[in-house]
Amino acid sequence: MLDNNLRTMIDDVKGGRMDRRAFVKRMIAVGLTAPMANQLLAIGGVAMAQSPNPYKPTKRGGGGPLKVLWWQGPTLLNPHFATGTKDQDGSRIFYEPLASWDVDGHLNPILAAEIPSIQNGGLAADAKSVTWKLKPGVKWHDGKPFTADDVVFNWEYATDPATAAVSSATYADMTVEKVDDLTIRIVFKKPTPFWANAFVGGYGCIIPKHLFAEYKGSKSREAPTNLKPVGTGPYKFVEFKPGDLIRGEINQDYHMANRPSFDTIEMKGGGDAVSAARAVIQTGEYDFAWNIQVEDEVLLRLEKGGKGKTLYAVGGDIEFIAINFTDPNTEVDGERSSIKTKHPILSDPKVRQALAMLVDRESVKKVIYGRAGRVTANYLNGPEEFVSKNTRWEFNIEKAAALLEEAGWKAGSDGIREKDGKKLKLLYQTSINGPRQKTQAIVKQACQKAGIDVELKSVVASVFFSSDVANPDTYSKFYADIEMFQIPMTQPDPALHMRRYLSRNVATKENKWQGQNFPRWVNKDFDAAIDAADTETDPLKRADLYIKCNDLMWQDTVVIPVMHRLAVEACSNTLRPALSGWANQTDNLQDWYREA
Amino acid sequence: MSQYVLRRLMIAIPSLLGISLVLFVVLALAPGDPFSELATNPNVPPEVQAALRAQFGLDDPIYIRYLHWLAAMAKGDWGFSFVSRVDVDTLILQRLPATLYIIGSAQLLALLIAIPVGVYAATRPYSIFDQLANTFAFIGFSLPTFFTGILFILIFSVKLDWLPFVYTDVPGSGIPWMLEMIRQAIMPVMVLGLFQAASMTRFVRSAMLDVIRLDYVTTARAKGLGQAKVIVKHVMRNAMIPVVTLIALQMPAVFGGAIVTEQIFRIPGIGSLLISSILANDTPVVMAVTFVFACLVVLFNLIADVLYGWLDPRISFR
Numbered sequence: 001m002l003d004n005n006l007r008t009m010i011d012d013v014k015g016g017r018m019d020r021r022a023f024v025k026r027m028i029a030v031g032l033t034a035p036m037a038n039q040l041l042a043i044g045g046v047a048m049a050q051s052p053n054p055y056k057p058t059k060r061g062g063g064g065p066l067k068v069l070w071w072q073g074p075t076l077l078n079p080h081f082a083t084g085t086k087d088q089d090g091s092r093i094f095y096e097p098l099a100s101w102d103v104d105g106h107l108n109p110i111l112a113a114e115i116p117s118i119q120n121g122g123l124a125a126d127a128k129s130v131t132w133k134l135k136p137g138v139k140w141h142d143g144k145p146f147t148a149d150d151v152v153f154n155w156e157y158a159t160d161p162a163t164a165a166v167s168s169a170t171y172a173d174m175t176v177e178k179v180d181d182l183t184i185r186i187v188f189k190k191p192t193p194f195w196a197n198a199f200v201g202g203y204g205c206i207i208p209k210h211l212f213a214e215y216k217g218s219k220s221r222e223a224p225t226n227l228k229p230v231g232t233g234p235y236k237f238v239e240f241k242p243g244d245l246i247r248g249e250i251n252q253d254y255h256m257a258n259r260p261s262f263d264t265i266e267m268k269g270g271g272d273a274v275s276a277a278r279a280v281i282q283t284g285e286y287d288f289a290w291n292i293q294v295e296d297e298v299l300l301r302l303e304k305g306g307k308g309k310t311l312y313a314v315g316g317d318i319e320f321i322a323i324n325f326t327d328p329n330t331e332v333d334g335e336r337s338s339i340k341t342k343h344p345i346l347s348d349p350k351v352r353q354a355l356a357m358l359v360d361r362e363s364v365k366k367v368i369y370g371r372a373g374r375v376t377a378n379y380l381n382g383p384e385e386f387v388s389k390n391t392r393w394e395f396n397i398e399k400a401a402a403l404l405e406e407a408g409w410k411a412g413s414d415g416i417r418e419k420d421g422k423k424l425k426l427l428y429q430t431s432i433n434g435p436r437q438k439t440q441a442i443v444k445q446a447c448q449k450a451g452i453d454v455e456l457k458s459v460v461a462s463v464f465f466s467s468d469v470a471n472p473d474t475y476s477k478f479y480a481d482i483e484m485f486q487i488p489m490t491q492p493d494p495a496l497h498m499r500r501y502l503s504r505n506v507a508t509k510e511n512k513w514q515g516q517n518f519p520r521w522v523n524k525d526f527d528a529a530i531d532a533a534d535t536e537t538d539p540l541k542r543a544d545l546y547i548k549c550n551d552l553m554w555q556d557t558v559v560i561p562v563m564h565r566l567a568v569e570a571c572s573n574t575l576r577p578a579l580s581g582w583a584n585q586t587d588n589l590q591d592w593y594r595e596a
Numbered sequence: 597m598s599q600y601v602l603r604r605l606m607i608a609i610p611s612l613l614g615i616s617l618v619l620f621v622v623l624a625l626a627p628g629d630p631f632s633e634l635a636t637n638p639n640v641p642p643e644v645q646a647a648l649r650a651q652f653g654l655d656d657p658i659y660i661r662y663l664h665w666l667a668a669m670a671k672g673d674w675g676f677s678f679v680s681r682v683d684v685d686t687l688i689l690q691r692l693p694a695t696l697y698i699i700g701s702a703q704l705l706a707l708l709i710a711i712p713v714g715v716y717a718a719t720r721p722y723s724i725f726d727q728l729a730n731t732f733a734f735i736g737f738s739l740p741t742f743f744t745g746i747l748f749i750l751i752f753s754v755k756l757d758w759l760p761f762v763y764t765d766v767p768g769s770g771i772p773w774m775l776e777m778i779r780q781a782i783m784p785v786m787v788l789g790l791f792q793a794a795s796m797t798r799f800v801r802s803a804m805l806d807v808i809r810l811d812y813v814t815t816a817r818a819k820g821l822g823q824a825k826v827i828v829k830h831v832m833r834n835a836m837i838p839v840v841t842l843i844a845l846q847m848p849a850v851f852g853g854a855i856v857t858e859q860i861f862r863i864p865g866i867g868s869l870l871i872s873s874i875l876a877n878d879t880p881v882v883m884a885v886t887f888v889f890a891c892l893v894v895l896f897n898l899i900a901d902v903l904y905g906w907l908d909p910r911i912s913f914r
Binding site: 075078081083165166169226227238239241244245247266268270271272275278279282283286462463466467468473511512514515516 | 629640644647649687761764858868869872
């Protein structure tokens, strides 16, 4: 029914009977976010509105210096080599994508003349190609014109295996061709419903062909421009010290009117999140600080009578506990947690359900994450269209105990449950990080009350998240019963986020533990739904498929979602940054300004 | 003399080789991966990480990696940072000015406080001045720099709003630029300098007390020399021998930076480079910094030994 109504409404917008804004509003009312509503319209054949961020300055420059703190300073300035978002953030000062995700989650044209839609001929009805029109008259910082050749070159550069570009996946499974000097066409190998990945956002930043053409492939690291970027962005390069400082000055030839507002930009690295928050909120030495993962209590104290405040952006990052479906204590062919084994305790769904009831998400939010977290029963928490309403969670020690009792785990003399003479004992691992250790303690306490003996283990983050094949403590080897970490959602689409749990992605010795299905969960229905969603062009059916996947994970208790985490930034009271939970913090840097 | 120096330098070579081997093996055995940050990113397929590991030779056996490193180091190639994709020497040279400026000033401040206070306290043992100096020295070296650093920030930045607590290389030149550079250096230099001064004062005082009671000092006084001349010419010159050793051995630390203080004040020095490289498993950078540090320790040991001879001609080189 919703389907029919929606189609009528899309037609109404197309025919001008309904205002675009009204449509988005109604979609929000039924639980969709603006980005998805807009993607619906685009696929339904309505051109996307040019929706610039609110921007008040009426002239270029004159805004003084913009000083931002990135407590992990960018270490390199080539977007194709960015190891983390910090590097993308740094590169984005100088380089630009065709479009970015704006505050409301719309695609905001940057180097593109317009956002492709079915109406303007940009999108093919079979979702197999996208045509981007480039903005005319854009110049690189060295004065050379920006053309379709540059865009095509970026695809060649990233997909050359010898370049070993981090962005290679973004540009895989497609070919990019030049139509004319200001038009390119992306042709996908198979229908790609989420087409706004290549040339969009953090990995979509475009580097100039004339400076990188000689340094493609294995010579990529020798390019002098790696360290002295020449882009199209709002600021020109002045100075770069890896891990410490990036300095830029206003680009007087910038291609957007009245932008940028600031005369210089300084991005300072180093230190820690708390002191970064202090420098912005308390002393006002800096205007903006990135990624303030600090306990809410501390932030509230800093904010009292301060010169700044915290800002929150909602994305889809999820902190969760993964449950091991295989046995971490039995070695098969030199591999523990092998897919050939079954977990002696956790393969019983009742035990997993009991465990999920022992995670007191409300307390975790109250004590640890505060304003930066939302409780959830779902693994997939956004965009709104993909969020399941069929799931629920509860914290109930008695119910959990009853479930364990049902599963045959009877209380032992020391309060720890046992079955067939075996104790109910679990190893719970995570990375070393204040909030995570506190969460561990909260979960352990509840488990103890229910008669589960939980042993806590915390591993240094650089080891836990490493791909070092020789190390037994990595999260992909998962030599523990349960483990907790966060998976960020880097784009407003669940495809990549959900694909991890395909049966063929199980982490094994054979694939050097590079498979991302760490719980080693195997489910044919899930596989089928993901494969179908990958090529489903009907946005509603596609959303249904992902909701089904999320529900399958919930029914089977593959993961226990702990917290839907929001991005937290510190910002001076006068600065007006343009932030989005679906993009990197600097993704709309050209629209930042200071209120007088 | 020159033969002595030459011999010492020859002996240094095997010990430096040994140091480099131990450092390299320990770093290679340490867990972690420079590309771990990529692993949580769903946008990056695991093959990219594997390709990068292969490109940077991380999958080779340890001894081959060590020989590669040694051969390159012998040719003056310090290596290539995995994380920043920059030559390591460029990275270190970028960080050197801030380190020398801050740590050097702190050492200088420490000396300027420690020598006069220590000497004066020793000439009047157990006087009020001596008691006060001792008390402050004890407080000074019992408070760690991460504590005093944050205390200073709370007082001078947050409460009084006099000084900035984020150190940056401000661009520009001329008087206002110099003033700004001094202003932002005050807190870190004070934190480090006072900490150093505290222990050094105790050291100078006890070295002075050892000498001041000797018979030849009494003789000098009996000759009718003035107090100032006795202290400066007769006592200090002899008391300074152990102090010189201490200072010489601290010189490499000027290069090595002060990890904690640099982190607190975001000083772009060698110390913060070292710690961030360690955290990121950027082995070439860690290797270069620690190895250069080892070389400097060996070198300054030699310099201290040579200085002995100059201060006390009775010590001869054999």
